Amino acid sequence: NAGVTQTPKFRILKIGQSMTLQCTQDMNHNYMYWYRQDPGMGLKLIYYSVGAGITDKGEVPNGYNVSRSTTEDFPLRLELAAPSQTSVYFCASRGALTYEQYFGPGTRLTVT
Amino acid sequence: GENVEQHPSTLSVQEGDSAVIKCTYSDSASNYFPWYKQELGKRPQLIIDIRSNVGEKKDQRIAVTLNKTAKHFSLHITETQPEDSAVYFCAAFIGGSSNTGKLIFGQGTTLQVKP
Numbered sequence: 422n423a424g425v426t427q428t429p430k431f432r433i434l435k436i437g438q439s440m441t442l443q444c445t446q447d448m449n450h451n452y453m454y455w456y457r458q459d460p461g462m463g464l465k466l467i468y469y470s471v472g473a474g475i476t477d478k479g480e481v482p483n484g485y486n487v488s489r490s491t492t493e494d495f496p497l498r499l500e501l502a503a504p505s506q507t508s509v510y511f512c513a514s515r516g517a518l519t520y521e522q523y524f525g526p527g528t529r530l531t532v533t
Numbered sequence: 534g535e536n537v538e539q540h541p542s543t544l545s546v547q548e549g550d551s552a553v554i555k556c557t558y559s560d561s562a563s564n565y566f567p568w569y570k571q572e573l574g575k576r577p578q579l580i581i582d583i584r585s586n587v588g589e590k591k592d593q594r595i596a597v598t599l600n601k602t603a604k605h606f607s608l609h610i611t612e613t614q615p616e617d618s619a620v621y622f623c624a625a626f627i628g629g630s631s632n633t634g635k636l637i638f639g640q641g642t643t644l645q646v647k648p
Contacts, residue, residue, distance in 0.1 A: 454635070463539075463622055463638040464577070479635065511576060520565040520626055522636065524576040 422447050425525035427512050433531045434502040442497040442528050444512030451517045453495040455479075455487065457508040458527075464511065470495055502532045535560050535627045539639025546613055547647050554642045556623035557605040565626035566606045567636070568597060572619045580621075581608070613646045620644070 428443045446453065451472045456464040456479075466479030470489040484506060486498040495514075499506060509529050513522040539556045546552050558566075564585040569577035583590045583597045583606065590597050594613075599606040610617055620641045628634030 456638075461641075463640045466635055466637075469635055480637075520634075521567070521579055521582065524578075526576050 424448065425512055425514055425523050427510075427525040427528050429528060430526065431529045433533065434499075436502060436504065436532060438502050439498070439500050440502070440530075442499075442510055442512075442530075444495045444497070444525060445493050446495075446512075446514040446523070446525075447493065448514060448516065448523070449492060450514035450523075451492070452515045453489065454513045454522065455485070455495070455497045456511045456513065457481065457506075458511060459508050467497065467510075499530075504532050506530065507532045535625075535637050537623060537625050537637050537639040539623050539642060541642060542640065543643045543645070545645045545647065548613060548615060550613055552608075552610045552613055552617070552644055552646075554608045554621055554623070554644075555605060556607070556625075556639050557603075558625040558637075559604070560625065560627050561601075561604060563604075563625040563627055565634075566597070566599060567624050567626075568595075568608050569622045569624065570619045571622065571641075577622060610644075613644075615646050615648050618644055618646045 425446045454469045455467040458464050465481045468487040470476045509527050511527045512525040515522045537558050567582035570580045571577045594611045596609040622641050623639040624636040626634045
């Protein structure tokens with residue numbers, strides 16, 4: 422199993438541009454999460470999903486959108502990038518019967 | 534709102550000494566408390582966790598204690614080694630039911646183990 426994979430690893434965006442961060446898991450996990458981690462800080466939950474077709478806001482959802490059309494994929498969309506969205510983005514997943522979350526390798530995003 | 538406070542923000546110890554990191558949480562219904570280790574440029578890795586029905590859990594040099602009444606939990610690392618140097622995060626599972634809950638993370642502790 423590859424576990425949780427994320428693409429791209431790095432990206433530089435100009436202010437106002439849009440992009441989609443991809444996240445895929447091959448563990449058949451129901452639950453998937455998107456976090457952002459600012460330098461020297463903890464992880465803040467952006468959005469999460471409890472299954473295909475179901476998503477909900479986390480602590481810091483403004484400026485982001487998500488969709489969950491399949492169990493495997495949970496893309497995060499930035500519509501109008503702002504410098505405040507410069508961060509490292511982690512995707513995570515977990516199974517229905519456990520609490521343990523498995524993290525992807527992260528995407529480092531810079532908005533200038 | 535729901536939050537998790539973590540202290541200290543930085544911790545420096547000599548190799549072989551013990552290190553203790555403490556966290557408090559706000560939601561009395563929280564029932565799962567993991568600890569993650571994050572090395573520079575890497576993803577968070579789960580190192581130990583504890584459920585609310587247990588007061589202490591140990592795994593070799595790492596232990597976690599939980600005081601539900603006081604709503605705080607701690608990570609204890611004994612006989613520290615240079616490879617223990619990393620950022621450590623605590624978290625609390627908010628929302629009760631495993632079906633709808635989410636993790637709230639502390640701010641992190643940078644542990645430096647000096648040889």
